[in-house]
């Protein structure tokens with residue numbers, strides 16, 4: 001049970017548990033944030049007087065819908081779709097769409113809740129939202145994916161809009177899926193406003209959006225290492241989990257900084273490559289062939305493959321970057337990383353570290369960057385995509401990348417400064433949560449109940 005000292009936060013947390021029984025991921029995310037907010041709430045009684053925290057934990061709107069589609073064999077299939085429009089205090093709802101069999105109301109609500117704080121940290125005018133479906137794109141043909149995306153959008157289109165709610169990609173949703181969803185939106189609405197981000201470069205997409213989360217993660221890590229340890233990434237040994245969009249671009253930028261990335265994974269297992277990951281080969285296997293990561297070890301001399309993805313954290317490294325999925329790095333894995341001398345851990349994925357894992361890092365003096373700060377680069381460039389769409393312009397890679405870097409450094413500095421101001425110097429979990437919260441809370445107060 002939660003160890004709250006503040007009676008208001010304890011009451012709100014108990015109400016959330018009562019109202020959202022069994023929603024494990026959502027309750028985990030709420031607890032992690034509320035525990036961090038104690039110093040801010042103690043300082044400002046207006047938050048309780050105006051019911052800010054109880055309003056913040058409750059989504060403004062939660063939409064669930066049926067997605068019927070026809071597979072290649074002519075069989076009718078039915079999936080379940082969701083969109084949570086969590087908080088619009090700062091701007092239109094903004095957050096990705098996830099396709100994965102594990103998608104549930106709890107997962108969508110946890111992601112939407114986290115997104116609200118993350119978007120606030122970017123400094124851009126975006127509220128928090130998230131969506132998804134319990135659809136598994138693995139093993140489906142392009143045509144099946146297209147029919148599924150069209151059916152999903154036939155319903156979702158009535159709930160979104162460029163000043164209302166702007167989705168993007170997430171796990172299982174990349175350029176292909178966004179294209180099919182955007183195409184269906186346009187057909188039904190007869191409207192080409194940039195209602196999606198992560199669009200193709202030919203159709204209003206932003207240069208640099210694909211790379212943004214992974215690159216942004218490394219900009220954050222570089223700043224954190226420099227400011228808190230006086231160190232650089234050059235020469236560091238890095239382990240990255242996953243091999244999807246975030247992981248691949250994290251590996252690319254880590255290598256550009258001079259680090260040696262020795263491992264990557266997918267949901268089946270992980271590869272260890274002591275010479276350093278051959279990124280071109282990894283991309284060929286994961287992005288072009290959409291094959292399993294075991295193929296990497298089969299084709300790369302000296303690399304090994306191990307079944308099961310959690311063992312990746314037993315590989316000694318200086319920097320660990322969990323970039324796959326929620327709760328992939330537990331207490332045991334965190335302890336193994338600490339025992340092997342890890343200096344810094346930064347979350348490319350959303351909530352990849354369990355609460356026990358986070359405590360182990362924090363208590364052992366490991367620099368720990370929470371996802372809502374460290375992986376905000378993706379949504380930051382999505383925000384820049386919306387800006388470019390409004391201006392009917394397309395910026396160059398250099399312009400976007402420079403802005404991304406500035407935003408990531410700003411997020412680190414804001415989280416670091418806020419932690420210090422609240423008596424928790426070096427605790428970026430607390431700093432990011434409080435900094436993200438304060439902006440949303442002030443905006444909610446200003447707008448009235």
Ligand code: NDP
Nearest residue numbers: 170171172213242243244245246266267309324349350378
């Ligand atoms: P992708 O679908 O591109 O990649 C996900 C990767 O994680 C795949 O390699 C997948 O393997 C692997 N994976 C899934 N489950 C596990 C597991 N249990 N153990 C090990 N590996 C696993 O998704 P993204 O890269 O876009 O997203 C990754 C994470 O980053 C998510 O938490 C997402 O919410 C977060 N994020 C993404 C952003 C973006 O811009 N894309 C922005 C901010 C956060 P397999 O192919 O076998 O399923």
